[in-house]
Amino acid sequence: MQAAFDVIVIGSGIGGLTSAALLAKNGLRPLVLEAHFFPGGNAQTFRRKKMFDFDVGVHYLGDCGPDGTIPTVLNQIGIADEIDWLPMDPDGFDTLIFPDLRFRVPVGWDRYRERLHEAFPQETRAIDRYLEVMQQLSAGPMGPAPEQQAQVQRLVDKTWDQCTLGDVFDSLECSVRLRHVLAALNGTYAAPPSRASAAVHALLTNHYLRGAYFPRGGGRSLVDALVRFIEGHGGEIRLRSRVQRILVEGGKAVGVELAKGGELRAPIVISNADAKRTYLEMVGEQHLSPELAQRVHESRMALPLFMVYLAMKVDPAELGLANSNYGLMEYTLEEDYQACYEGRIPEKPAVFISIASLKDPTSRNIAPEGYTNLQLITLAPAQPEAWGAEKSPGEGGRYRHTLDYTTVKKDLEERLLHHIEEKMPGLIRNVEWMESATPLTQERFTLSTGGTSYGLEHSPDQFRDKRFAMQTEIPGLYLAGANTIFGHGIAGAMVSGAAAAGAVLTAR
Numbered sequence: 001m002q003a004a005f006d007v008i009v010i011g012s013g014i015g016g017l018t019s020a021a022l023l024a025k026n027g028l029r030p031l032v033l034e035a036h037f038f039p040g041g042n043a044q045t046f047r048r049k050k051m052f053d054f055d056v057g058v059h060y061l062g063d064c065g066p067d068g069t070i071p072t073v074l075n076q077i078g079i080a081d082e083i084d085w086l087p088m089d090p091d092g093f094d095t096l097i098f099p100d101l102r103f104r105v106p107v108g109w110d111r112y113r114e115r116l117h118e119a120f121p122q123e124t125r126a127i128d129r130y131l132e133v134m135q136q137l138s139a140g141p142m143g144p145a146p147e148q149q150a151q152v153q154r155l156v157d158k159t160w161d162q163c164t165l166g167d168v169f170d171s172l173e174c175s176v177r178l179r180h181v182l183a184a185l186n187g188t189y190a191a192p193p194s195r196a197s198a199a200v201h202a203l204l205t206n207h208y209l210r211g212a213y214f215p216r217g218g219g220r221s222l223v224d225a226l227v228r229f230i231e232g233h234g235g236e237i238r239l240r241s242r243v244q245r246i247l248v249e250g251g252k253a254v255g256v257e258l259a260k261g262g263e264l265r266a267p268i269v270i271s272n273a274d275a276k277r278t279y280l281e282m283v284g285e286q287h288l289s290p291e292l293a294q295r296v297h298e299s300r301m302a303l304p305l306f307m308v309y310l311a312m313k314v315d316p317a318e319l320g321l322a323n324s325n326y327g328l329m330e331y332t333l334e335e336d337y338q339a340c341y342e343g344r345i346p347e348k349p350a351v352f353i354s355i356a357s358l359k360d361p362t363s364r365n366i367a368p369e370g371y372t373n374l375q376l377i378t379l380a381p382a383q384p385e386a387w388g389a390e391k392s393p394g395e396g397g398r399y400r401h402t403l404d405y406t407t408v409k410k411d412l413e414e415r416l417l418h419h420i421e422e423k424m425p426g427l428i429r430n431v432e433w434m435e436s437a438t439p440l441t442q443e444r445f446t447l448s449t450g451g452t453s454y455g456l457e458h459s460p461d462q463f464r465d466k467r468f469a470m471q472t473e474i475p476g477l478y479l480a481g482a483n484t485i486f487g488h489g490i491a492g493a494m495v496s497g498a499a500a501a502g503a504v505l506t507a508r
Contacts, residue, residue, distance in 0.1 A: 005031040005236070007268040007504065008256055010243045010282070013041025013446075014490055015480035016272030017226040018497030019504075021077045024233035026505055031264065032230065033256065035242035036445050040223035041272075042453055043490060048433050052373050053365045054309040057453055058219030059354040059375065060088060060325060061490055062207035069207075073494045074225075082225040084216035086360055089323045093212035096184050096327045097423050103181050104324070107211050109135060119181070126172040129155070130182060133168055136160075137202035156198075162460045165201045166193035180331050187327070187352050189458045189488065190302040190379060192337035200458040200487065207491065214359035218366055222490070242447075246271070246282040246477065253476035256282075268476055270500050272493075275299070275456070275468050275483035276449045277394070289473060299462065302454035302488070303340050304439035306380035308413055311433040312372045316357040319372065319427070326353040328423045336379065343383040345408075351416050352377040353427075371432065376416050382439055382450035392451070393444035409436050454489075455482025470500045471507075478503055 007023055009016045012034035020030040038044045042057030063069050064085040074080040092104025103119055106112055109131065116127045136148040137160060144152065144160055152160040156167040165186075169179045183193050185204050191197075215221045227237060242259040246269055255265035271278040279288060279296045288296070328351040330336075336346035355374040356366050367373040384392045388404025391397030399405045413436050420427055439451025448455070456462045467485045470478050478500045482488035486496040 005029050005264070005266045007031070007270060008033065008264060008266040009270045009272060009480075010246075010256065010278070011041065011272035011481070012036075012039035012237060012239075013272050013481060013493060014043045014222065014226075015482075015484075015493035015497040015500070016041070016270065017223065017230065018073060018077070018494045019270050019272070019480050019501045020235050020237075021079075021226050021229045021233075022498055022501035023504060024230050024235040025077060026501075028504075030230065030235040031266065032235065032237040033241040033243055033258075033264075034237065034239050035259075035447060037239050039227055039237055039239065040219065041446055043219040043223050045218050045220045045223075048309070048311070048435070051368055051371070052311045052433060053218055053220060054373065054375065055218045055220075055356060058215065058222070058490065059352075059356075059377070060093065060208075060212045060214055060359070062204075062212055063210040063491070064213035065211055068210065069491045070494055073498050076498065077226075077229060079225045079229055083221055085213040086216055088212040088214065088325075088359060090211070092322060092324050093208065094184065094327060095322070095324045096181060096329060098177070098180065098329055098331065101177065101181070104322075105184070105208075107209060109206075109209055112209055116178075116181070120175070120178050123175060123178050126174050126178070129172055130168060130174070133198070134202040134205055137199045138206035152198075161197075161199060161463065163198045164194060164460060165196045165198045168198050169193055176331055180329060180333055183333060184327055184329070186333065187350070187377070187379065190305070190452070190454050191457050191459060192334050194334055195337075195457065195459050197458050197460045197463040200463060203487075214356070216360055217363045218356060218360065220365070243273070243282060245284070246278070248283060248287045248474060248477075251287075251475065253474055268478070268504055270478045270480055270504070272480045272497070274446075274448045275479060275481070276301075277447055278479065283474065283477070287474060292473060299483075300457045300459070301382070301448075301450045301452045302457040303337070303379050304382050304442055304448075304451040305453055306378050306412055306436065306438055308376040308416060308434065308436045310374050310376065310428065310431060311367060312374070312428070313370065313430040313432050314372045315370050316355070316361050316372050319355070319358070321355070321358060323358045325355075326424065327351070328353070328419055340379050340381045343381045343386045345381065345386065345412055345415075346379070348419060349378040349412070349415060351419050353420070376420070378412075378416060380412075380439055382452070384440065387438050387440055389440060393440055394447055394449065397440075399440050405438075405440075409438060412436070453482075455487075458487065470496065470503050 389399035443451040
């Protein structure tokens with residue numbers, strides 16, 4: 001019997017939706033299966049009080065000009081004109097607030113250099129060399145040219161793809177204060193300088209220095225446009241349809257078995273789900289080579305996040321703030337990460353404040369007129385025990401509404417609010433709604449290992465071609481999403497989805 005669908009896509013995150021849209025555009029009929037009751041993965045939004053749409057993971061995106069990465073993929077699909085990109089303040093899209101320093105990160109490498117020189121006049125040589133290295137590492141889609149690789153190696157005594165951001169700082173003898181300013185983007189990939197690939201930091205720095213943007217209407221505008229396209233071109237999206245197993249017969253992927261029962265067949269399966277769960281739970285080790293099974297077991301995930309969603313009865317204009325993100329930090333970056341790795345919440349957690357109502361003040365789905373929608377974000381430990389739970393949701397653990405879990409959440413909420421009041425007095429006021437989400441929440445809704453939003457940790461041994469390729473060793477099975485060679489984030493996921501679709505079409 002002929003399969004009803006040409007391709008089954010597991011997971012409706014941006015990577016999965018991008019794959020499905022491009023396949024549908026090319027005449028294939030994709031079926032997207034999503035375990036949650038909303039599509040979009042980390043790009044989805046949720047509504048509270050019939051007034052506020054909170055973004056789960058879209059807080060700001062880089063390089064969204066006409067020739068930018070995301071608009072280019074959207075243009076390939078044919079929906080680029082459906083997304084309106086709102087630029088953030090080019091003179092300071094990120095505002096970093098330390099105990100003795102306030103630093104605004106501007107658009108453009110040259111302006112960034114000037115501002116760093118102004119803030120650290122005694123370290124201009126280190127700054128210039130650092131920026132040279134960062135620009136070399138972000139020079140091309142497959143990494144720096146050979147002569148640039150040699151320059152990096154001379155600087156850090158390691159090949160370019162082996163050096164950490166900390167290696168670069170050490171080689172340049174950067175001061176503690178300068179290191180923290182230069183490393184401020186660490187929260188966008190959740191690894192400290194001592195473990196983060198210098199190349200991934202360079203790529204993300206370049207990504208945002210090309211301009212920081214927010215999609216009008218929030219992440220839902222991206223999701224809705226992709227869903228409309230898929231359904232309008234013969235594809236289908238089924239919610240509340242968790243995949244229990246990927247069917248492998250004769251060494252090939254031939255379909256999926258649903259958790260609620262029943263099988264669906266297709267000659268091609270693309271998994272946009274967590275790679276560890278894809279390989280170890282859905283496929284099963286019996287179908288993997290010993291080398292791949294070991295690699296999957298040994299893979300480390302990036303740290304997860306803790307998020308507080310707030311709505312205030314305050315007009316955004318009354319805040320007196322620029323259209324910027326605000327990062328409240330201490331000079332304890334490595335210590336904070338170490339606490340999280342050990343299953344502890346940092347003593348004084350850094351806070352990243354994303355104010356959607358400043359980025360998009362006219363979209364009434366984000367907040368009604370006279371209200372402000374914002375989120376507070378901080379790094380968090382992945383261990384369930386840190387949140388008062390015995391097992392993670394992926395392991396069948398139950399944690400919601402327990403006293404231990406509620407107590408830990410409330411304590412961290414209060415610590416974040418106290419930190420904000422200390423550095424930005426009076427910002428949080430007239431609160432109309434507040435709730436928080438832990439790594440357990442993230443794992444429950446997205447089934448990501450450890451509740452991470454970023455997939456595999458971007459350390460040198462898990463960067464680029466050391467991540468998982470789109471075409472797996474199992475014929476008919478492809479991967480998309482944050483664990484692939486294109487990395488995490490909306491841009492990484494979109495490119496991975498486009499690459500997976502391209503691989504499928506090439507193989508046909």
